[in-house]
Amino acid sequence: MLLVLGSGCGSNQSITSPVTDPAREIDTLWWAMFAVGMVIFGIVLGLLVLAYVRRRRATDHDRAERMSYAVILGGGMVAPVIVLAVLFAFVIRVMPAVSAPKPGATSLTVEVTGHQWYWEVRYPGTDAVTANEIHLPARTRVRIVARTADVIHSFWAPRLNRKIDMIPGRSNSIELDVPKVGTYRGQCSEFCGVGHAEMAFRVIVQPPDAFRTWLDHQAQPAETPSGGQALAGQQQFMSASCQDCHTIRGTPADGRVGPDLTHIGSRRTLAALTIPNTSRNLFQWITNPQWWKPGSRMPGFASLPVSARRALVAYLEGLH
């Protein structure tokens, strides 16, 4: 039991290991609420024990009745009003730290769009488009603009800030200003259908120089394969229905249903962190995505010859 409880804490997706100021405020609030809850729990337990111990001594019925009114008024009205007011004061104190950034206050904007069941990531002002692995510069005030392409999703990287809903027809925003280089896990936190549990993301915080290099590279169109298997794979990609759903910038493929694959070879994971991006996994993903991620909107291509699927893997792996 303790092991189960403990395993939820201190992970790379826990509000109790904050790395930014807003996340630290939320952590403090969480502990304050937990502490108050524990004190009240202790008092209630104490009263229960007291009631048990003294159960036979109450012979004076008038007194007992007066006592029970006191308990109902005190414990049922006065105490909750005081406790909730104190907690509310705490919440008010935390709210400015986690609210949407003021226009002009940030130096980079990143647009994250929720799809069933992956995250599309755009960097306005550049051509860069990626998925699920959100690169950010360290020590920079970044405005995340959250939207959805379909149903309600919720963007939440617990170590970095509060969760923010993606509502159809609206855009919400939140600030991420991460002081420490590192990788922080996040997860969709609004049930959005069968693939919801496999809709995770990663915030990869890099030193600002490394981030610029990464961004410049992501903005480039895809490399054209020079020949061999990868070239065959590209032809396969354009003749199979892949291009109806996926964009590869610099080629005729401009589908908007699935993730942009222009630099798929530079991502470490596939399908919203469901599997590591290896040749074997890529092959199996193309063959039968449902096996990895039931409900995924990508159909399987087991009907393509093995050589065609191998060629597709060679092509996609080359797209660094």
Ligand SMILES: [Cu+2]
């Ligand atoms: Cu979801």
